[in-house]
Amino acid sequence: MRQSTITRRTVLKNAALGSAAVLSAPYVRGAYAAGKLSLGCWDHWVPGANTALTKLCNEWGEKNKVEVHIDYITSQGEKDKLTAAAEAQAGTGHDIMSHRDWNIQVHQRVLEPLDDVLAQLIKQYGPISPVAEYLAKIKGTWRGVPTAVGSQVKPCCSRFDLYKEHAGIDLRDMFPADEAKYDKAKTDQWTWDLYLSSAEKLFKAGYPVGLPMGQASDAVDWVGALFNAYGVVMVDEKDNIRINSNETRQALEYLKKLMAVNPPEVYAWDDAGNNRWLISGKGAGIMNPPSAWAVAKRDNPKVAENCWTHPMPRGPKGRFVGQLPQFYGVWSFSPNKPAAKDLLLHLSQKESMRQLVAASFGYDLPSFKSMYDFDTWKTVEPPLGTVYSYPPRGDEQTSMAGAPSRSDVGAQIYNQAINTVMVAKFTQGGEKLDDVIKWAEKELEGTLRA
Amino acid sequence: MVDIVQQRWAPPVAGEAARAPERRSGLARALRRRSAIAFLMCLPLITIIACLVVYPAFYAVFLSMLNKSQTRFIGLGNFSFLLSRDVFWMVLWQSAVFALSAVFFKALIGLITAHLVNNLPSKGQRKWRGMLLVPWVIPLALSTLGWWWMFDPTHSAFNWILKGFGFEEIAWLSDPYWARFSVILVNVWYGAPFFLIMYLAALKSVPEQLYEAAAIDGANAWQRFVHITLPTIRNIIAITVLFSLIVTFANFDIVQIMTAGGPRNMTHVFATYAFLLGIRSGDIPLGASVSLFMLPILAFSAVFILRGVRKRGREIG
Numbered sequence: 001m002r003q004s005t006i007t008r009r010t011v012l013k014n015a016a017l018g019s020a021a022v023l024s025a026p027y028v029r030g031a032y033a034a035g036k037l038s039l040g041c042w043d044h045w046v047p048g049a050n051t052a053l054t055k056l057c058n059e060w061g062e063k064n065k066v067e068v069h070i071d072y073i074t075s076q077g078e079k080d081k082l083t084a085a086a087e088a089q090a091g092t093g094h095d096i097m098s099h100r101d102w103n104i105q106v107h108q109r110v111l112e113p114l115d116d117v118l119a120q121l122i123k124q125y126g127p128i129s130p131v132a133e134y135l136a137k138i139k140g141t142w143r144g145v146p147t148a149v150g151s152q153v154k155p156c157c158s159r160f161d162l163y164k165e166h167a168g169i170d171l172r173d174m175f176p177a178d179e180a181k182y183d184k185a186k187t188d189q190w191t192w193d194l195y196l197s198s199a200e201k202l203f204k205a206g207y208p209v210g211l212p213m214g215q216a217s218d219a220v221d222w223v224g225a226l227f228n229a230y231g232v233v234m235v236d237e238k239d240n241i242r243i244n245s246n247e248t249r250q251a252l253e254y255l256k257k258l259m260a261v262n263p264p265e266v267y268a269w270d271d272a273g274n275n276r277w278l279i280s281g282k283g284a285g286i287m288n289p290p291s292a293w294a295v296a297k298r299d300n301p302k303v304a305e306n307c308w309t310h311p312m313p314r315g316p317k318g319r320f321v322g323q324l325p326q327f328y329g330v331w332s333f334s335p336n337k338p339a340a341k342d343l344l345l346h347l348s349q350k351e352s353m354r355q356l357v358a359a360s361f362g363y364d365l366p367s368f369k370s371m372y373d374f375d376t377w378k379t380v381e382p383p384l385g386t387v388y389s390y391p392p393r394g395d396e397q398t399s400m401a402g403a404p405s406r407s408d409v410g411a412q413i414y415n416q417a418i419n420t421v422m423v424a425k426f427t428q429g430g431e432k433l434d435d436v437i438k439w440a441e442k443e444l445e446g447t448l449r450a
Numbered sequence: 451m452v453d454i455v456q457q458r459w460a461p462p463v464a465g466e467a468a469r470a471p472e473r474r475s476g477l478a479r480a481l482r483r484r485s486a487i488a489f490l491m492c493l494p495l496i497t498i499i500a501c502l503v504v505y506p507a508f509y510a511v512f513l514s515m516l517n518k519s520q521t522r523f524i525g526l527g528n529f530s531f532l533l534s535r536d537v538f539w540m541v542l543w544q545s546a547v548f549a550l551s552a553v554f555f556k557a558l559i560g561l562i563t564a565h566l567v568n569n570l571p572s573k574g575q576r577k578w579r580g581m582l583l584v585p586w587v588i589p590l591a592l593s594t595l596g597w598w599w600m601f602d603p604t605h606s607a608f609n610w611i612l613k614g615f616g617f618e619e620i621a622w623l624s625d626p627y628w629a630r631f632s633v634i635l636v637n638v639w640y641g642a643p644f645f646l647i648m649y650l651a652a653l654k655s656v657p658e659q660l661y662e663a664a665a666i667d668g669a670n671a672w673q674r675f676v677h678i679t680l681p682t683i684r685n686i687i688a689i690t691v692l693f694s695l696i697v698t699f700a701n702f703d704i705v706q707i708m709t710a711g712g713p714r715n716m717t718h719v720f721a722t723y724a725f726l727l728g729i730r731s732g733d734i735p736l737g738a739s740v741s742l743f744m745l746p747i748l749a750f751s752a753v754f755i756l757r758g759v760r761k762r763g764r765e766i767g
Contacts, residue, residue, distance in 0.1 A: 077706070078725075078729060078730065081729055081730065082729060085729055085734070089734075102731075102732065103732070105732070106731075106732030107732075109519065109520075109521075213713075214710075214712045214713060215710060215711065215712045215713075215715075216710070263604070264621055264624060265603035265604050265621060265623075265624045266603075266624070267624040267625075267712070267713040267714075268603040268621070268622075268623035268624035268629065268709065268712065268713055269603060269604075270710065273603060273604065276604060276605070277604060280604070280605070282604075408518070408519075408732075411731055411732055412731050412733070415726065415730045415731040415732075416726065416727075416731060421714050421715060424713055424714045425714055428713065428714070429626075429714060439536070442535075442536065443535075443536075443537070446531070446534075446535055449518065449531060450517060450518060450519075
C-alpha cells in the first residue's frame with residue numbers, strides 16, 4: 001500500500017508559505033482579486049460630488065484591472081437603508097455598501113471585519129473620531145470604514161449680522177477663520193446660557209433661531225449634543241438607565257425656556273425644515289452642516305453672505321457637537337473581499353479625501369482630525385472663511401445621541417428619538433417633568449431587550 | 451426464435467398501443483374541462499401571489515418569532531413585549547382611529563357623490579366621473595407631497611390663505627391633533643373616488659322599475675334611498691368598506707411623507723411604526739411583529755363583513 005506523502009512538516013511548511021504570500025501580496029493580487037466590484041453608495045445631494053467618487057473608483061479600477069460599478073442610492077425615504085436591509089437578508093448584492101449612522105451596528109453579523117484596513121489608516125493618520133469608533137467598532141472589531149462622503153457634524157450656522165445687531169455678539173470675532181486666533185476668553189463666553197439670552201433677543205427682534213424638535217436626525221443630534229453638554233446620560237455602558245437625574249431635570253428646564261423662543265412649527269420639521277428657515281431669511285441661526293448655507297448661496301445669496309458656521313455653545317460638562325458619520329462596509333458574502341478592502345484603503349487616503357471634500361464644497365467631513373487642514377474650509381465663500389469652523393475646532397468634541405450605551409441600545413434610542421420626544425412632551429405637550437422622565441425610563445427599558 | 455420473441459413481446463406492445471390514445475384522450479378531456487383551463491390561466495397569477503404574498507407572509511411570521519439579532523427562536527416574545535409598551539398601545543389606538551374615521555368619511559363622501567353623479571344627465575356624466583377620479587389616479591406619494599407642501603409647517607399655502615382672510619394660522623402638522631386630522635383628510639381625499647366608482651356601478655345596476663313603482667306608491671327621495679337603493683347595494687357597500695379598511699389600516703405613504711409619525715409619535719400607524727422599528731432601528735423581528743398585529747384585526751373584520759354578505763346573498767337567492 002502506498003503511503004501518503006503529506007506529513008505534518010509539509011503541511012506546516014505550505015501553510016507558512018501561503019500565509020506569507022497572502023500577507024505580502026497587495027489585496028487585489030490575491031487569488032480572488034480578479035473580476036468585478038460593485039458598490040452601493042449614498043447618493044450625494046451636492047451636484048458633482050458623486051462624480052468625484054466615481055473618478056476615484058475608476059482610477060483605482062483601471063490601475064488594478066478591476067471593473068468597478070457604482071449604484072448611487074438616495075437616502076430619500078431611507079431607500080439606502082432598505083437596500084442594505086434587503087441585501088443583508090438575501091445574502092447577496094453589492095460588494096461594498098454605504099452605511100449611514102447606526103447601520104454598521106444593525107448589519108454587523110454580515111459585515112466583514114476591517115481591522116487590517118483601519119489599523120493601517122490609524123497608523124497613517126492618527127486618532128479617529130470617537131463617534132466613528134463607537135458606531136463602527138463592534139465588540140472590538142471594525143465592521144466599517146469611516147468615509148468623508150456624507151459624514152457631517154451639526155454646529156451652529158448663524159446670521160452674524162443679526163447676532164451683532166440684535167444680540168450684540170460678534171460671532172466672527174469670537175470664532176475667526178483661523179483656529180490659532182481663537183481667544184479662549186472669548187470662546188468660553190459662548191455658553192448655552194448666552195445662547196438662550198441671545199435667542200430671546202433675536203425672538204423679540206422677529207428673527208428667532210430655528211431648532212427642530214421633531215423625530216428626524218437634525219433634532220436628535222442637537223438635543224444629543226446639549227444633553228452631553230449638561231452631562232445627561234440616558235443609558236450607560238453597563239445597561240444602567242440613568243435618565244432620572246438632576247442633569248436631565250436641568251437640561252429639560254433649560255430647553256423649556258429655549259423652545260419658547262423658537263417658532264412653534266419646529267415640532268413638525270424634518271431635516272430640511274431648519275434649512276428652509278435659514279434660507280428664507282426669517283431665522284437668525286440653526287444647527288446644521290453647511291448645506292443650508294450652500295443652498296442659500298444659490299437661492300438667497302444675501303442670506304448666505306451673512307452666514308457663519310461656528311462651534312456649539314458650551315455647557316457645564318463641555319462643548320459638544322452632534323456628529324453623523326457614514327461608513328463603507330464589505331458584505332461577508334462579497335466574492336471579492338480583498339479588492340473591496342484595497343479600494344476602501346484607496347478612498348481613505350488623504351489625497352482622496354481632499355478631492356471628496358473639495359467636490360462637496362466642504363460638506364463632507366473625514367473622521368481623522370489630521371485631515372481638518374484641507375484648504376476647502378478656508379477658501380469657500382461668501383464670506384471668506386464662513387465654513388472654516390465646520391470641522392470641530394478648539395475645545396469642541398463630537399457626540400452621538402444614544403452613546404455611551406451599547407451600540408445596539410443606542411441605535412434604538414437614537415432612531416426612536418427618545419430624547420426629542422421627551423423634550424416635546426415637556427415643552428409642547430405640557431406634561432409634568434417627572435411624568436416625562438418616567439415615560440423615558442420605560443422606553444429606555446424597552447431598548448435594553450436582547 | 452425470432453418469432454417466439456415477437457410472440458412474447460407482441461401482446462404488451464399491442465396493449466400499450468391501445469392505452470396511449472386512451473391516456474391522450476383523458477388528458478385532452480381534462481384540458482377541455484373549463485375548470486382546468488381556468489386553473490391554467492390563473493396559474494401565473496397564483497405563482498406571483500405565492501412568491502410575493504404567501505411566501506413573504508410566512509417569512510414575516512417566522513421573523514416575528516426571532517430575537518432582535520435573529521439568532522434565537524423566542525416564540526411570541528416580541529408580541530408580549532409590544533403589548534407591554536405604551537407607545538405600541540398608542541399606535542394601535544391611532545391606527546384604529548385613522549382607519550375607521552377615514553373609511554367612514556370615504557364611504558359617506560363616495561355615496562353622496564355617486565348619487566349626485568348618477569343623477570346628472572348622461573351627456574355630462576362622463577366628464578364628472580373622470581374629474582372625480584383624479585385623486586385616485588395620481589400616484590399617492592406624489593399627491594401626498596403636494597398636500598405636504600400645502601400643510602408645510604412654515605410656509606403652508608392654507609395658512610397663507612387663512613392669514614389673507616384675517617384668520618389665525620393653524621399648526622397643521624406641528625400640533626399632534628391637527629396632524630392627525632391632516633393625515634386622515636389626505637387619506638379621505640385619496641380614497642373617496644374608489645368608493646364613488648364602486649357605488650356608481652352599483653347604483654347603475656338597481657332596476658329602474660323599482661324606483662318607478664315606489665314613485666307610484668308616493669315614496670319620497672329619502673324613502674326610495676332607504677328602502678330601495680340601500681338594500682340593493684348593501685353588499686357592494688360591505689365589500690368596498692372591507693377592502694378599504696384593509697388598505698387604510700396598512701397605509702404607509704401618507705403618514706410617512708406628511709409627519710413620519712410625529713409629533714411625539716402621535717400620528718404613527720402600524721406600517722410606519724413597523725418601519726421605524728424594523729428598518730430604521732434595525733429590529734426586523736419586532737417590526738414584523740408590529741405589522742402582523744394587523745392580521746387578527748383585519749381577519750376579524752373580514753369574517754364579520756363577509757358573513758353578512760353571504761347571509762344576504764342567501765336571502766336574495
